[in-house]
Amino acid sequence: MTIIEKRGGLHGVETRADDGKKTLIGYAAIFNSDTTIGDYFVERIDPHAFDGALKSDVRALVDHDTGRVIGRTKSGTLRLTVDNRGLKVEIDVPDTVDGRDLWTLVERGDISGMSFGFRVTKQEWDETGDMPVRTVLEVELFEVSACAFPAYDDTTLGVRSLEAAREVAEKLKKDAEKRAADAAAAKRRVAEREALQEQRIRGIRQDAP
Secondary structure, three states: OOOOEEEEEOOOEEEEEEOOEEEEEEEEEEOOOOEEEOOOEEEEEOOOOOOOHHHOOOEEEEOOEEEEEEEEOOOOOEEEEEOOOEEEEEEEOOOOHHHHHHHHHHHHOOOOEEEEEEEEEEEEEEOOOOOOEEEEEEEEEEEEEEEOOOOOOOOHHHHHHHHHHHHHHHHHHHHHHHHHHHHHHHHHHHHHHHHHHHHHHHHHHHHOO
């Protein structure tokens, strides 16, 4: 089963009407913008995190509800691009109940945030500061959403990733310590053999007439 994390923020959603076509424009993710996730860790998104993800067939949803599709990259009604700021989203809003309601809510300012659903495929952890920092390097992108409450409370997977990273780091540390101990023991054995050999040589010289 694929477990999806959700992130987002109040980065703003704009409306644009052109020749009868209504388009929502905003950012689902902002690069190198530190966000504290549930007081457990800080998360930032690398500018190259979406490089491979834009090739996927991604849906645009309302509030992450898979039953409320308002756009799709495959059909061209959802367009995703990456610029210096982040992951830019353009949604051609459909003439449906969800589409019309969403357009009105954005125009009124009731909905002003965007979010995205994803699975981390590559990440780095840094625990040198007061709080662990997770840098998301690569993701599998499933959906983007216009949201009244962009999700920042999805901490479980991040904490699990941190614990897994710590376990790997601890194992690597123990393996390195074992290799160092084995190398030191081997060095001692060589030194002991050389010392014993030297003693034998001195004994032979002393016994010689």
